[in-house]
Amino acid sequence: MSEEEEEIRIGVFVCHCGSNIGGYIDCKSIAEWAKSLPHVVFTQDNLYTCSETGLAQIKKGVNENNLNRVIVASCTPRTHEPLFRSCIQEEGVNPYLFNFVNIRDQNTWVHQKEPEKAFEKAKELIAMGVAKAAKLEPLEKIIVDTTPTALVIGAGVAGITAALSMANQGFETHLVEKEAEIGGKLNILDKLYPTNQDASELLKSLKKRVNDNTNLTVYTSASVKSIEGFIGNFEIEIEQNGNVKELTIGVIIVAVGASLFTPTGLFNYDGQKRITQAELETLLKNNQVESSNVVMIQCVGSRIEERKYCSSVCCMVALKNALEIKERNPKANVTILFRDLYTPGTYYEDYYRRAREAGVIFIEYAPEKMPIVEDNQVRVHNEYLGQDILIPYDLVVLSTPLVSNEDNKDIAQMLKVPLEENGFFLEAHVKLRPMDFATDGVYICGSAKWPVDITESIAQGYAAASRASTIISHSTLEVEGATSSLPEYNRNLCTGCEVCITVCPYKAISKDENDEILIQQVLCKGCGVCGATCTNHAIVIRHFTDDQILSEILAFGGQYDGV
Amino acid sequence: MTQTETKTESEEWTPKIIAFLCNWCSYAGADLAGVSRIQYPPNIRIVRVPCSGRVSPFFIIKSLMDGWDGVVISGCHPGDCHYISGNLVARRRFGIIRDVLEFFGIEPGRVNFMWASAAEGERFAVLIRKATKIIKELGPIKKF
Ligand SMILES: Cc1cc2nc3c(=O)[nH]c(=O)nc-3n(C[C@H](O)[C@H](O)[C@H](O)COP(=O)(O)OP(=O)(O)OC[C@H]3O[C@@H](n4cnc5c(N)ncnc54)[C@H](O)[C@@H]3O)c2cc1C
Ligand code: FES
Numbered sequence: 001m002s003e004e005e006e007e008i009r010i011g012v013f014v015c016h017c018g019s020n021i022g023g024y025i026d027c028k029s030i031a032e033w034a035k036s037l038p039h040v041v042f043t044q045d046n047l048y049t050c051s052e053t054g055l056a057q058i059k060k061g062v063n064e065n066n067l068n069r070v071i072v073a074s075c076t077p078r079t080h081e082p083l084f085r086s087c088i089q090e091e092g093v094n095p096y097l098f099n100f101v102n103i104r105d106q107n108t109w110v111h112q113k114e115p116e117k118a119f120e121k122a123k124e125l126i127a128m129g130v131a132k133a134a135k136l137e138p139l140e141k142i143i144v145d146t147t148p149t150a151l152v153i154g155a156g157v158a159g160i161t162a163a164l165s166m167a168n169q170g171f172e173t174h175l176v177e178k179e180a181e182i183g184g185k186l187n188i189l190d191k192l193y194p195t196n197q198d199a200s201e202l203l204k205s206l207k208k209r210v211n212d213n214t215n216l217t218v219y220t221s222a223s224v225k226s227i228e229g230f231i232g233n234f235e236i237e238i239e240q241n242g243n244v245k246e247l248t249i250g251v252i253i254v255a256v257g258a259s260l261f262t263p264t265g266l267f268n269y270d271g272q273k274r275i276t277q278a279e280l281e282t283l284l285k286n287n288q289v290e291s292s293n294v295v296m297i298q299c300v301g302s303r304i305e306e307r308k309y310c311s312s313v314c315c316m317v318a319l320k321n322a323l324e325i326k327e328r329n330p331k332a333n334v335t336i337l338f339r340d341l342y343t344p345g346t347y348y349e350d351y352y353r354r355a356r357e358a359g360v361i362f363i364e365y366a367p368e369k370m371p372i373v374e375d376n377q378v379r380v381h382n383e384y385l386g387q388d389i390l391i392p393y394d395l396v397v398l399s400t401p402l403v404s405n406e407d408n409k410d411i412a413q414m415l416k417v418p419l420e421e422n423g424f425f426l427e428a429h430v431k432l433r434p435m436d437f438a439t440d441g442v443y444i445c446g447s448a449k450w451p452v453d454i455t456e457s458i459a460q461g462y463a464a465a466s467r468a469s470t471i472i473s474h475s476t477l478e479v480e481g482a483t484s485s486l487p488e489y490n491r492n493l494c495t496g497c498e499v500c501i502t503v504c505p506y507k508a509i510s511k512d513e514n515d516e517i518l519i520q521q522v523l524c525k526g527c528g529v530c531g532a533t534c535t536n537h538a539i540v541i542r543h544f545t546d547d548q549i550l551s552e553i554l555a556f557g558g559q560y561d562g563v
Numbered sequence: 564m565t566q567t568e569t570k571t572e573s574e575e576w577t578p579k580i581i582a583f584l585c586n587w588c589s590y591a592g593a594d595l596a597g598v599s600r601i602q603y604p605p606n607i608r609i610v611r612v613p614c615s616g617r618v619s620p621f622f623i624i625k626s627l628m629d630g631w632d633g634v635v636i637s638g639c640h641p642g643d644c645h646y647i648s649g650n651l652v653a654r655r656r657f658g659i660i661r662d663v664l665e666f667f668g669i670e671p672g673r674v675n676f677m678w679a680s681a682a683e684g685e686r687f688a689v690l691i692r693k694a695t696k697i698i699k700e701l702g703p704i705k706k707f
Pocket of ligand 2: 586644
């Protein structure tokens, strides 16, 4: 591209997103209207701009009209910006000359009952987007070296699977476990659905593979103390027995699992005669179940106002343990009180069928009429009979949910990743990036994300490892080019006040030997705090420059005048 | 400005609000409100910024001078900023700017600083409803 002023030629593509946008506002007329905006030389509406056809239309639009700025008005940049950026890059347009206008997640979806207003809003947002696009500048990504090492936090079945997979691909892998033993819940479980394999057997074979692997280092009774740095080059401190070990790590996988819920105060829980499924597993493991009248209660502490989610494993756990009790003592009476029974998939329904055949009794209860656990009997209201049923027991087993770990917050803070409302880790996107965090180079698997069983934990362990290896299987990687800079032409504006040095969270700014401000591009993450603090506007935040943001502000009151 | 004034006469006046949202928490929270179909007033126009710490006082003053009736700045909760501490710098900055605005005779309620995480679609909508109500009650911005 020549250094001279190039004519700005903007193309605007308005996406219907099926009926998600097109069902509320008239995308065709918006595209037509956008032609009137400054610098816009081409517009088009597409049924799905992100589809094969849509992308081909963008490419055609770019080529036939010599577009050097492209705008897509559609869903959200958080999921689709990379796609459109690479699309225009393939046509020789710098990816930073793409601008996204969000007219779905932040418009049609939140103003469904006010389509006329959503229509006006979409136009204004596009006007703002066009104004910014005109000011965009091409940028180059920065190339950094990567360290081919991985850190896995948490050695349950998910973490072990991920760590083994990384190590087997030849990466130096570090597995940190806070307990004295690896294995997580496998340590407390008896048999495992859907194969009825002994948990101890699975654990033994996993431990052997861990021990035999020379690329894998395990730290038990250990914790991650601090995490600094960025993708490809995290600086980690691991603490074990009071010693601190420092490591440089390329990628991080979070596999801290979930915690057991203690149902204190619920259904007269006492840990003796009225226990949880987890406690029952231990009894079964040690052959200590002698009860002949067992009542299990499902959804204890889950699917309620304060904990709305379904813990996903408890139905199967109850069926598994009910069958196990029946097998050991066919004369035992086992009753399962449930709200709904979920046994999805090809194997799981079979457990339900077998449990019925074995004589396990199922009684539905309604959340408005909770069962009452009395001293030696459980009272449950049956809607069909219109009366209470009394079931004698010598053991009550409560199916309680997996809940998030209390210390998730600490890990989330170190990694700068979010938690969802129940305290589980929140992935970047549930469908498009299910194993990734929004923070580059950090991945998630297993029940740390939400309750899942072992089969799913293993699948997720592999998935996270394969995502992570895409980063460190290359010796370099590209990082964001949208960083801050002190351009030559602004040097004279700098008064040397050093406020930028104090506010920079990454210590990316310093003074060189000539007492001049120096910004280290690789360390800079582009937050823009220095630029916003610089009293003389000397620092430029690339891709979010003062000029670009002002153009958005002014598009409303300035150039843009209403229709 | 002309637009807002003419509207006062014809239909019920509603404010124009510019919302600077950090990319990592609040912008994602606003998306989540959409994914969850949580409805809120159509008065805000969102400007995506990397971090709430990117929002300079200059943007806020410019917005109000340019005829926006109110400004929202939303970032990650304290401790959750994607850039460690950008939001804390922002918080300090906005403590000051509200005072300055008041000194110039601009109601501090026109500038609303808030936190909303990527998981808080509902909270985002609630805060936007609240900010819209406050700014609406203040009426159209005076030219200055
Ligand atoms: C009673 C019960 C019965 C079950 N039965 C079955 C079954 O039959 N079949 C089945 O498929 N599933 C079953 N499950 C589900 C199964 O337990 C989970 O799917 C599995 O444990 C998930 O593995 P994970 O690695 O995600 O988590 P976990 O097993 O919880 O492992 C997480 C590990 O991370 C460690 N950790 C936590 N925080 C940190 C930290 N900050 N730093 C370092 N390490 C940390 C923990 O100590 C733990 O070792 C059952 C669950 C329960 C509660
Ligand atoms: S990234 Fe959200 S406030 Fe800094």
